[in-house]
Amino acid sequence: MSLQLEGLQITFKGRRLFAPVTLAIPNGEIATVMGPSGCGKSTLLAAIAGNLEHGFSVSGRIVLNGRELNGTRMEERRVGILFQDDLLFPHFDVYGNLAFGVSGKLDKKERRQRILEALERTGLADFAHRDVATLSGGQKARVSLLRTMLAEPEAVLLDEPFSKLDKPLRASFRDFVREQVAQLTIPALLVTHDEEDSCGGIICRLGGEEDR
Numbered sequence: 065m066s067l068q069l070e071g072l073q074i075t076f077k078g079r080r081l082f083a084p085v086t087l088a089i090p091n092g093e094i095a096t097v098m099g100p101s102g103c104g105k106s107t108l109l110a111a112i113a114g115n116l117e118h119g120f121s122v123s124g125r126i127v128l129n130g131r132e133l134n135g136t137r138m139e140e141r142r143v144g145i146l147f148q149d150d151l152l153f154p155h156f157d158v159y160g161n162l163a164f165g166v167s168g169k170l171d172k173k174e175r176r177q178r179i180l181e182a183l184e185r186t187g188l189a190d191f192a193h194r195d196v197a198t199l200s201g202g203q204k205a206r207v208s209l210l211r212t213m214l215a216e217p218e219a220v221l222l223d224e225p226f227s228k229l230d231k232p233l234r235a236s237f238r239d240f241v242r243e244q245v246a247q248l249t250i251p252a253l254l255v256t257h258d259e260e261d262s263c264g265g266i267i268c269r270l271g272g273e274e275d276r
């Protein structure tokens with residue numbers, strides 16, 4: 065089971081953004097998308113999440129755990145997405161922010177248990193009632209990722225999640241992301257400018273004009 069992209073192409077007003085992408089990401093692994101600015105990396109993630117802006121169209125197949133996602137609504141896809149500027153809600157503490165990630169279908173007790181377990185598992189238990197404004201950049205990044213993961217997505221898309229962190233924080237957040245993806249055994253697709261972030265996993269380079 066995995067996330068598979070089969071000959072995926074995106075066009076904007078008839079212009080193709082990149083050469084067709086074919087990729088299979090096994091559960092628990094992270095594939096990295098690289099390419100020059102403007103080549104369509106964020107747009108590729110939006111196509112997978114089902115959140116493309118008006119004017120873009122997709123061809124090829126997106127298959128998640130055997131389910132074809134093309135044509136389905138964003139809410140049905142069960143794909144989590146984390147942006148570099150994923151803002152936490154400033155008027156809520158860490159616990160309150162994480163509560164936004166947990167399914168509303170669970171009762172209050174179950175929701176609370178899920179959040180506390182996630183905080184415990186990630187060594188953030190002491191932060192539950194911290195005002196998010198008092199967190200460091202690295203801590204905020206961890207809370208944002210946890211919020212995304214608490215929604216129990218079947219795949220996660222990460223759009224430059226490390227770019228605002230300095231080198232040591234970047235390395236520890238990278239490890240944190242890897243642990244989370246492995247623990248939840250879901251496939252992840254990471255957009256980054258830095259090859260170091262991929263650490264030897266699958267790398268997908270989006271082709272520019274010269275590759276068409």
Ligand SMILES: Nc1ncnc2c1ncn2[C@@H]1O[C@H](COP(=O)(O)OP(=O)(O)OP(=O)(O)O)[C@@H](O)[C@H]1O
Nearest residue numbers: 076081099100101102103104105106107108117119
């Ligand atoms: N809403 C939009 N309307 C028109 N064109 C858009 C829109 N959003 C993005 N584009 C264009 O689509 C192309 C792909 O943009 P995208 O943001 O996916 O690139 P990117 O590879 O993620 O860039 P960067 O590395 O700079 O973040 C670019 O040429 C961009 O100008």
